[in-house]
Amino acid sequence: MKVLLFAKRNIKEILRDPINLFFGIGFPLVLLILFSIINKAIPDEAGNTMFSIEKTTPGIASFGTAFFALFSGMLLAKDKTTSFLMRLFSSPMTVLDFLIGYTLPLLLMALIQGITTFLAGSLLGLPLSVNSLLSVLFMLPITIFFVGLGLLCGSLLNEKAVSGICGALLTNIAGWFSGVWIPLDLIGGIFKKAAEALPFFHSVETLKEVISGEMTGILPHIAIVLGYAVIFYGLAALAFRRKMHSDKV
Amino acid sequence: MSAITITDLTKKYGLLTAVDHLNLTIQEGELFALLGLNGAGKTTTIKMLSCLIRPSDGDAVLLGDSIKDNPSAVKRKSNISPQETAVAPNLTVFENLELMAGIYGQKADASRKSAREMAQRFGLDDVLRKKAKTLSGGMQRRLSVAMALISNPQILFLDEPTLGLDVLARRELWLSIRQLKKHVTIILTSHYLEEVEALSDRIGIMTKGCLAAVGTTAELIRQTGTVNLEDAFIKLSGGVL
Numbered sequence: 062m063k064v065l066l067f068a069k070r071n072i073k074e075i076l077r078d079p080i081n082l083f084f085g086i087g088f089p090l091v092l093l094i095l096f097s098i099i100n101k102a103i104p105d106e107a108g109n110t111m112f113s114i115e116k117t118t119p120g121i122a123s124f125g126t127a128f129f130a131l132f133s134g135m136l137l138a139k140d141k142t143t144s145f146l147m148r149l150f151s152s153p154m155t156v157l158d159f160l161i162g163y164t165l166p167l168l169l170m171a172l173i174q175g176i177t178t179f180l181a182g183s184l185l186g187l188p189l190s191v192n193s194l195l196s197v198l199f200m201l202p203i204t205i206f207f208v209g210l211g212l213l214c215g216s217l218l219n220e221k222a223v224s225g226i227c228g229a230l231l232t233n234i235a236g237w238f239s240g241v242w243i244p245l246d247l248i249g250g251i252f253k254k255a256a257e258a259l260p261f262f263h264s265v266e267t268l269k270e271v272i273s274g275e276m277t278g279i280l281p282h283i284a285i286v287l288g289y290a291v292i293f294y295g296l297a298a299l300a301f302r303r304k305m306h307s308d309k310v
Numbered sequence: 311m312s313a314i315t316i317t318d319l320t321k322k323y324g325l326l327t328a329v330d331h332l333n334l335t336i337q338e339g340e341l342f343a344l345l346g347l348n349g350a351g352k353t354t355t356i357k358m359l360s361c362l363i364r365p366s367d368g369d370a371v372l373l374g375d376s377i378k379d380n381p382s383a384v385k386r387k388s389n390i391s392p393q394e395t396a397v398a399p400n401l402t403v404f405e406n407l408e409l410m411a412g413i414y415g416q417k418a419d420a421s422r423k424s425a426r427e428m429a430q431r432f433g434l435d436d437v438l439r440k441k442a443k444t445l446s447g448g449m450q451r452r453l454s455v456a457m458a459l460i461s462n463p464q465i466l467f468l469d470e471p472t473l474g475l476d477v478l479a480r481r482e483l484w485l486s487i488r489q490l491k492k493h494v495t496i497i498l499t500s501h502y503l504e505e506v507e508a509l510s511d512r513i514g515i516m517t518k519g520c521l522a523a524v525g526t527t528a529e530l531i532r533q534t535g536t537v538n539l540e541d542a543f544i545k546l547s548g549g550v551l
Binding site for chain 2: 062063066067069070073074077078143144145147148149150151152153154306307308
């Protein structure tokens with residue numbers, strides 16, 4: 062009950078900011094349309110399938126979840142600047158109540174974002190199937206990784222730092238290292254190795270495998286995403302717990 | 311019967327001792343005011359009693375439960391109105407009140423009923439559907455205090471509750487606080503001596519983390535050989551008359 066009430070409050074705080082609504086739902090659709098236009102401009106003879114709808118839809122669906130780090134981090138960082146969080150810390154809410162309450166709204170947003178992205182993809186030529194629905198569900202562990210990262214930053218940093226790290230920096234890193242904008246093989250070397258060590262590329266590959274129905278290829282990618290999700294969510298839990306029990310409330 | 315029994319309560323931040331072996335007993339239904347200069351240890355004491363920070367030493371028992379051993383039980387029966395306004399900015403007045411009622415365990419119907427009642431009691435019914443961030447400072451302050459009361463706490467901590475309020479709003483809040491007396495045990499901190507004099511049953515004066523004196527206004531005046539509470543406070547705080 063407490064968790065759901067807190068989650069309800071958080072979703073209202075997030076959605077009542079129109080910028081969040083744009084980046085949460087609108088921006089992935091804008092990117093999808095842009096990539097579709099670019100794809101159409103590439104002549105068939107070039108044989109370049111890099112921006113085909115089968116690749117860009119899962120890529121953008123995965124990239125769109127990066128904004129949830131910004132949403133969760135900013136919400137927590139803003140709460141920290143007011144005494145509202147102090148009021149809640151003196152209530153019977155536990156660390157787990159807070160973490161779930163901050164996460165649930167973003168999981169719901171991820172589902173909505175995923176559904177709209179894949180529906181928009183279908184309007185642009187992506188065949189809708191059970192795999193589309195499965196892809197939306199596979200967005201959830203990716204979202205948990207980003208929310209964990211956001212909550213970790215929100216617990217440790219102030220609003221300005223969170224907006225810089227989880228906004229400009231993270232979205233750029235998540236974009237460039239995902240292999241969506243530029244194929245990693247094209248650059249190769251250290252860049253490719255770094256991308257393979259980070260979760261962003263594997264998030265995209267997970268969704269690509271799911272949408273193509275290649276279920277056996279999912280495991281190596283989702284395992285890395287889950288590993289990052291567990292580590293970052295765990296670190297976020299520790300940092301939040303430390304904040305809640307610190308003397309600087 | 312005592313509601314709060316504080317024994318050797320101490321808080322240290324490195325070499326600084328913010329609260330130094332505080333011993334105090336507050337009776338059920340009593341309104342106890344903590345007075346002190348900035349940095350005297352009032353807010354730190356309230357934060358320890360409301361389980362926001364852990365004491366370095368000593369303990370306090372609130373209606374049978376220790377703040378050290380059973381903070382969850384203490385949190386269920388107490389509430390705090392912090393020094394700064396503590397509201398969720400993008401929620402409406404009604405949603406803020408409803409949220410706090412729900413977090414303290416009231417069912418949905420009861421939460422809505424409590425929210426309406428509390429809004430009426432604090433003169434917030436006209437702004438019920440307005441977002442908290444759009445309210446004036448005074449109205450936000452009233453909402454913040456109402457949010458502390460909506461859980462029907464047995465013990466209430468009011469940290470500078472009328473800070474930033476105009477005279478009328480302050481008097482209205484005094485009225486609400488007076489109505490709580492005898493039903494709720496209240497610890498209040500304030501810099502306004504007339505407020506302390508008007509509301510409290512007993513006053514504790516803190517200096518440098520220690521309790522310098524405890525008593526009614528008349529007792530403190532008598533004890534210091536002064537003519538009013540302000541003079542008594544200045545004398546007990548180490549000031550020059």
